[in-house]
Amino acid sequence: MKILLVDDHPVVRQGIRLMLMTDPDLEICAEAVNAAAAIDLLRKTELSIDLVILDLNLPDQNGLVVLQESVRRRPEVPVLIMSIQPEEHMAVRALKLGASGYLSKEAAPEELLKAVATLRRGKKYISASLAEWLALDVSGRREVLPHERLSDREYQVLCLLAAGKSVSEIAEGLSRSPNTISTYRARILHKMGIDTNAGLTQYAIQHQIIR
Secondary structure: OEEEEEOOOHHHHHHHHHHHOOOOOOEEEEEEOOHHHHHHHHHOOOOOOOEEEEOOEOOOOEHHHHHHHHHHHOOOOOEEEEEOOOHHHHHHHHHHOOOOEEEEOOOOHHHHHHHHHHHHOOOOEEOHHHHHHHHHHHHOOOOOOHHHHOOHHHHHHHHHHHOOOOHHHHHHHHOOOHHHHHHHHHHHHHHHOOOOHHHHHHHHHHOOOOO
């Protein structure tokens, strides 16, 4: 099983590589340290990939951008999100966008191997704790967090604003006009009840949306 590993931290990539090496059928065939590099690899038709292991906190763009590109270009390839962000904050959004599984980086090594084995069988993977949280979500017995009200594009812009990107920088990176990004920013501030970019950054750090 050939795996594309997307994570910007060398120590994390090495740790995942060592965990996967315990199964001789698993091979990391390519690595990417940011969203742009990951998307370039996904576009290489000559590169055979059976699984993508993807971090969400990438230095240039949120990993959800890579997830969407993977689903679009390689719909048959499962994507396992492996992130430091709490499952309850991001799992639902990632699963709705096409992820096949979600795993916290704090999970034990055997949990990663279990997740990979589950995806190899063509099934979805969620942890027991996430399954319990999803049950509460479906039942309506939990409070929706402000960032969960955002659309996928608004959430992407939130991450970039919170990381200190300017409206013009975001517009260039997303191939949108500055006016369009300003409109997104206004919607984000309104939906979240926050007045400034500094407030967005504080919220994002508090909820581990950025690090």
